[in-house]
Amino acid sequence: DTGVSQNPRHKITKRGQNVTFRCDPISEHNRLYWYRQTLGQGPEFLTYFQNEAQLEKSRLLSDRFSAERPKGSFSTLEIQRTEQGDSAMYLCASSSPGPQHFGDGTRLSIL
Amino acid sequence: QKEVEQNSGPLSVPEGAIASLNCTYSDRGSQSFFWYRQYSGKSPELIMFIYSNGDKEDGRFTAQLNKASQYVSLLIRDSQPSDSATYLCAVNRDNNDMRFGAGTRLTVKP
Numbered sequence: 521d522t523g524v525s526q527n528p529r530h531k532i533t534k535r536g537q538n539v540t541f542r543c544d545p546i547s548e549h550n551r552l553y554w555y556r557q558t559l560g561q562g563p564e565f566l567t568y569f570q571n572e573a574q575l576e577k578s579r580l581l582s583d584r585f586s587a588e589r590p591k592g593s594f595s596t597l598e599i600q601r602t603e604q605g606d607s608a609m610y611l612c613a614s615s616s617p618g619p620q621h622f623g624d625g626t627r628l629s630i631l
Numbered sequence: 632q633k634e635v636e637q638n639s640g641p642l643s644v645p646e647g648a649i650a651s652l653n654c655t656y657s658d659r660g661s662q663s664f665f666w667y668r669q670y671s672g673k674s675p676e677l678i679m680f681i682y683s684n685g686d687k688e689d690g691r692f693t694a695q696l697n698k699a700s701q702y703v704s705l706l707i708r709d710s711q712p713s714d715s716a717t718y719l720c721a722v723n724r725d726n727n728d729m730r731f732g733a734g735t736r737l738t739v740k741p
Contacts, residue, residue: 553728562635562719562731563675576728611674619665620729622674 522546524623526612532629533602540598541626545614552595553620554587555611563611569595604630634658637720637732646741650707654720654732657701663723664696666705668716669734675719679705710739 525544533539545552550571555563566585568576571592584603589595599606607630613620636655644650652666663682667675679694681687681703687694693706703722707714717734724730 560639560733562721562733563729565728565730568728578728609674619677619680621677622667625674 524612524614524621526610526623526626528626529624530627530629532631534631535604536601538598538600539602539628540596541610541612541628542594542596543612543614543623544594545612546616546621549614549616549621550592551615551617551620552589553613553615554595554597555613557609557611557625558607566597599628602628602630606630633732634730635720635722635732637718637735639733640736641738642735643738643740644710646710646712646739648710648739650710650714650737650739652705652707652718652720652735652737654703654705655701656703656720656722656730658722658724658730659698659701660724661698661701661722662725664694664703665721665723665729666692666694666703667719667721667731668714669719670716678718707737710737712739712741715739 552569554566557563569589584600587597609625611625613622665680666678669675681694681696691708695704719734720732721729
């Protein structure tokens with residue numbers, strides 16, 4: 521069990537650029553979740569996959585956000601035309617189901 | 632009303648004391664309840680989970696659930712300075728997305 525792995529750990533980009541993050545879940549976990557966390561707040565649910573199927577998306581997830589899990593293993597989260605308000609920690613979690621286990625997150629900073 | 636409410640703290644206790652962290656939730660259909668610990672700049676780490684009314688103990692940690700009152704708590708006995716962190720309460724309705732509180736910041740003073 522190597523845990524949930526996220527890359528990159530940090531991403532700094534200019535406003536308007538596109539960014540993509542990757543999450544590798546715990547190998548036997550079929551469920552994968554993306555959350556966003558800002559300072560002083562708890563994680564905020566974005567979207568959820570069971571195997572390769574995206575089963576739920578938050579109303580907070582604008583059209584600029586898209587997530588994929590093409591083979592039911594790793595997942596990517598893409599943000600297009602980034603805005604200042606996208607600056608946050610993006611967390612990935614996985615489960616089998618049961619309790620969710622988080623990766624170390626990707627911290628996104630928008631210049 | 633927020634779905635999951637926690638006192639933001641900070642809660643300060645002396646080393647060796649019992650720290651009591653509280654959480655209330657609004658969705659009566661919630662089925663699973665979790666406590667995560669989050670150190671500054673790090674990701675949440677699962678501490679406890681509880682599904683049934685009553686108490687669940689794991690080492691120095693005890694989770695308490697009262698579904699009728701929509702209340703979850705976490706007790707930390709013999710608090711240590713290393714327990715200083717933000718504690719996040721999370722609830723799950725149908726094993727899909729979790730709803731998190733904003734967290735309670737705990738400081739254990741030596």
